[in-house]
Amino acid sequence: MTSALTASAVKQQARSLGFDACGVAPAANHPELRFFREWLARGYAGEMAYLHRTADRRADVRRVLPSAQTVIVTATVYNTPSPYSTECADPARAHIARYAWGDDYHEVIGARLESLLAWMRDASPVPFEARVYVDTGPVQERVYAQHAGVGWIGKNTCVINPDLGSWVFLGVIICSLPLALDAPSFDQCGTCTLCLEACPTHALVAPGVLDSTRCISYLTIELRGDMPEEHRAGVGSHVYGCDVCQEVCPWNAAAPRSDDAAWQPRTAWDRVDLLTLAGRSDDELTAALHNSSMRRTKLQGLRRNIDVALENSAGLRTRDGRSAGRQSVSQNRVSAGVRLPPSREASADRHSLGDGGQPDPTESA
Numbered sequence: 001m002t003s004a005l006t007a008s009a010v011k012q013q014a015r016s017l018g019f020d021a022c023g024v025a026p027a028a029n030h031p032e033l034r035f036f037r038e039w040l041a042r043g044y045a046g047e048m049a050y051l052h053r054t055a056d057r058r059a060d061v062r063r064v065l066p067s068a069q070t071v072i073v074t075a076t077v078y079n080t081p082s083p084y085s086t087e088c089a090d091p092a093r094a095h096i097a098r099y100a101w102g103d104d105y106h107e108v109i110g111a112r113l114e115s116l117l118a119w120m121r122d123a124s125p126v127p128f129e130a131r132v133y134v135d136t137g138p139v140q141e142r143v144y145a146q147h148a149g150v151g152w153i154g155k156n157t158c159v160i161n162p163d164l165g166s167w168v169f170l171g172v173i174i175c176s177l178p179l180a181l182d183a184p185s186f187d188q189c190g191t192c193t194l195c196l197e198a199c200p201t202h203a204l205v206a207p208g209v210l211d212s213t214r215c216i217s218y219l220t221i222e223l224r225g226d227m228p229e230e231h232r233a234g235v236g237s238h239v240y241g242c243d244v245c246q247e248v249c250p251w252n253a254a255a256p257r258s259d260d261a262a263w264q265p266r267t268a269w270d271r272v273d274l275l276t277l278a279g280r281s282d283d284e285l286t287a288a289l290h291n292s293s294m295r296r297t298k299l300q301g302l303r304r305n306i307d308v309a310l311e312n313s314a315g316l317r318t319r320d321g322r323s324a325g326r327q328s329v330s331q332n333r334v335s336a337g338v339r340l341p342p343s344r345e346a347s348a349d350r351h352s353l354g355d356g357g358q359p360d361p362t363e364s365a
């Protein structure tokens with residue numbers, strides 16, 4: 001008789017398919033999931049109606065797949081060498097979130113997860129049920145990632161892997177196989193509060209609690225129609241998403257970079273300034289949006305964001321922002337009480353989060 005498919009065989013295959021981390025969580029209604037309804041009730045989802053619509057299923061993956069026993073969670077590094085927005089002092093520079101620089105991760109990661117699942121079906125002596133999701137399914141991916149040992153949920157609400165940092169895409173395979181479970185990740189934020197202090201719009205209202213209606217990522221990606229006047233200044237020069245609360249995180253100070261062609265910045269977005277972006281024709285922008293996750297705002301949404309950022313960079317508004325911190329990573333880390341693993345200590349200062357002499361870009365708009 002063929003032996004059962006093991007978790008270690010799945011993880012080995014995941015690595016060979018390009019995933020940087022992989023773990024297995026129990027398919028259960030973990031205690032953290034209860035916070036989701038409270039978060040919705042506080043209005044923190046804004047206009048993201050799909051989160052309300054799917055709240056029942058999000059309470060437990062067994063409502064998505066009743067036979068589920070385990071959730072395989074993958075993490076894929078998308079970090080590339082281009083500088084952080086907090087390293088840029090030029091108010092005319094357009095900031096686009098790192099995750100959106102290359103190809104659409106829903107498609108790239110989705111295809112890789114489907115390959116992993118196809119391999120699992122071949123390798124398993126018994127048939128099983130499974131569902132694959134990347135971002136778009138009714139699953140709280142971060143909670144399952146934490147329980148799969150892929151990383152802890154930081155005060156900035158992102159999953160942080162101690163070796164990879166937080167520049168990772170998550171993906172899940174919910175399945176009915178009883179695979180061996182990983183130990184959950186434990187919180188390594190310590191006494192650090194850098195992300196809470198750096199958020200330009202104070203969207204992190206408490207450790208681990210994000211009010212989307214104030215978050216630049218929500219305002220520039222999810223919000224449809226006109227940008228309300230009260231939020232326009234806070235957006236600064238961000239034209240799609242925001243990375244500030246991850247850029248200041250000491251765990252990303254020496255984060256590994258990916259050489260995967262899928263995540264390398266497209267020329268249209270790489271270190272581009274607002275005027276150049278605004279001057280691009282509809283055809284040029286549409287071509288750059290092809291197979292990009294930035295299609296979510298559509299051309300119209302991107303144009304709206306560029307207009308708001310241009311007004312901000314022209315000094316038409318002042319911004320009620322706080323400093324993202326112009327200290328070195330070591331200074332930040334020591335004062336924040338974060339301990340990096342010894343293997344990463346030496347390289348932690350390679351990315352200085354600030355060079356001391358330049359104006360703070362978060363206050364420059």
Ligand code: B12
Binds near residue numbers: 034
């Ligand atoms: C809606 C959504 C958003 C919203 C809300 C984000 C948020 N922080 O909740 C907006 C549009 C603002 C957003 C922004 C971004 N997003 Co988003 N988003 C999602 C999505 C689709 C659902 C998240 C959700 O339900 N949020 C509501 C909160 C309440 O639920 P939750 O995230 O599961 O959080 C749980 C824990 O925080 C838990 N909890 C655990 N411990 C503790 C402790 C305490 C004290 C508390 C209070 C709570 C708590 O409670 C919650 C569950 O009840 C997920 C994909 C998915 N299906 O999970 C991607 C996802 C979270 N996003 C992702 C990314 C990349 C981003 C951005 C970086 C994009 C960008 N650069 O602009 C930013 C990051 C902003 C940030 N600091 O979170 C990645 C995150 C990867 C990672 N390393 O964590 C995900 C996982 C997509 C993916 N498959 O890779 N996103």
Ligand code: SF4
Binds near residue numbers: 202
């Ligand atoms: S993504 Fe930007 S606006 Fe949103 S919580 Fe992080 S720093 Fe604040």
Ligand code: SF4
Binds near residue numbers: 154
């Ligand atoms: S900046 Fe500090 S508090 Fe915020 S997620 Fe990173 S380690 Fe945790």
